[in-house]
Amino acid sequence: MNCKEAKELLVPFLEGEFSGPQKEGLAAHIEACPSCREEKELLVRSWQMLDNYTPPKLKDGFTASLMRRARSEGAATEKTSRLPRLSFWLAPRRLLPAFASLLVIATAASLFWKKEAVPEKQPAPAAPAETVPAADSTAADSEIIENLDVYENAEMLKDLDFLSELDAVEKMNSQALSDR
Amino acid sequence: MDRMDFIDEDIELMLRFQSGDEACFERLAELHKDRVFNMACRFLGDYQEAEDTTQEVFLKIYRAKNIYRPQAKFTTWLYIICKNTCLKALDKKHPGTVSLDGIIELEEDAAPMQAADPSSPSPVDSMVDSEAASVIKAAIDSLPPSQRMAVILCRYERLSYEEAAAVMLCSVKAVKSMLHRARVGLKEKLAAYFKK
Numbered sequence: 259m260n261c262k263e264a265k266e267l268l269v270p271f272l273e274g275e276f277s278g279p280q281k282e283g284l285a286a287h288i289e290a291c292p293s294c295r296e297e298k299e300l301l302v303r304s305w306q307m308l309d310n311y312t313p314p315k316l317k318d319g320f321t322a323s324l325m326r327r328a329r330s331e332g333a334a335t336e337k338t339s340r341l342p343r344l345s346f347w348l349a350p351r352r353l354l355p356a357f358a359s360l361l362v363i364a365t366a367a368s369l370f371w372k373k374e375a376v377p378e379k380q381p382a383p384a385a386p387a388e389t390v391p392a393a394d395s396t397a398a399d400s401e402i403i404e405n406l407d408v409y410e411n412a413e414m415l416k417d418l419d420f421l422s423e424l425d426a427v428e429k430m431n432s433q434a435l436s437d438r
Numbered sequence: 439m440d441r442m443d444f445i446d447e448d449i450e451l452m453l454r455f456q457s458g459d460e461a462c463f464e465r466l467a468e469l470h471k472d473r474v475f476n477m478a479c480r481f482l483g484d485y486q487e488a489e490d491t492t493q494e495v496f497l498k499i500y501r502a503k504n505i506y507r508p509q510a511k512f513t514t515w516l517y518i519i520c521k522n523t524c525l526k527a528l529d530k531k532h533p534g535t536v537s538l539d540g541i542i543e544l545e546e547d548a549a550p551m552q553a554a555d556p557s558s559p560s561p562v563d564s565m566v567d568s569e570a571a572s573v574i575k576a577a578i579d580s581l582p583p584s585q586r587m588a589v590i591l592c593r594y595e596r597l598s599y600e601e602a603a604a605v606m607l608c609s610v611k612a613v614k615s616m617l618h619r620a621r622v623g624l625k626e627k628l629a630a631y632f633k634k
């Protein structure tokens with residue numbers, strides 16, 4: 259083993275990744291070679307030195323201020339708790355686009371249907387069909403509108419990366435196992 | 439108290455919070471705020487950003503009240519949220535240098551967040567109170583984000599390679615490789631300090 263090879267293996271060696279003849283061969287080279295020995299020392303000392311950097315303390319009152327903010331946010335999004343669990347809707351994330359298109363189709367269809375169904379009694383003095391007042395809406399419309407309101411107010415939906423965090427946790431066990 | 443007790447306690451607190459006991463969320467924040475703050479501080483290198491990030495991490499957990507399911511260690515989930523929030527904060531500071539999809543996609547040659555030269559202290563160096571600490575901080579700051587995260591998780595948070603891989607959404611092999619390069623990089627930055 260030459261020095262170039264040995265130096266490249268120093269980190270995995272220090273991390274305990276070798277065993278048997280490979281480990282012994284490397285240990286023997288380090289023992290005999292001042293240059294590799296110094297390199298190894300520097301790696302060990304620099305790694306140990308990291309202990310000397312401790313971040314400052316988080317200031318007192320952090321939790322109290324967090325709780326104030328969480329509660330005020332919680333009060334603002336109180337509506338979301340009317341849904342017993344969003345997970346039925348959130349869990350199959352692949353279905354989100356499909357759900358969204360269904361919603362669009364349903365809304366469009368209901369507007370179209372409404373437009374068709376309104377008898378042409380007067381030549382429309384006011385708004386176009388898109389701005390049908392809520393009072394005229396069917397039960398299905400108001401349900402969709404209400405749900406949209408709830409979804410828009412759901413903070414967790416604003417944080418889409420949050421969903422990936424959940425996904426990641428679900429995948430974690432199997433992934434960790436397969437990497438072993 | 440062994441490790442299992444911690445796991446059980448965290449998950450139990452989260453479930454009790456889920457059923458309406460806010461004091462349990464408060465307890466979770468108390469238990470883990472330093473862990474989250476230290477990680478954010480080491481990654482972002484800035485006290486105020488780290489504090490904001492810590493608050494954001496716990497607010498995300500608060501918002502997850504209704505969708506949380508206890509399928510993994512609570513701390514793993516916490517680290518994942520913390521990592522993502524840190525990346526978001528870094529991206530805000532240096533737009534385009536990180537991918538928010540997963541740390542493995544981070545640019546290896548992304549610009550370090552500040553000059554690694556400890557002789558030109560920036561305001562964030564007031565965070566540390568000794569020469570050694572400021573040299574180490576500068577060395578860590580100079581690492582590419584992915585290597586920096588690997589060092590934080592494996593060296594400071596003492597996660598196993600498997601746990602770190604789960605947090606970083608990459609393979610164990612990738613974690614090892616990031617860590618190896620980080621060790622070499624840190625050695626090069628810190629060697630001068632020993633040789634003084």
Ligand SMILES: [Zn+2]
Nearest residue numbers: 261264291294
């Ligand atoms: Zn040698």
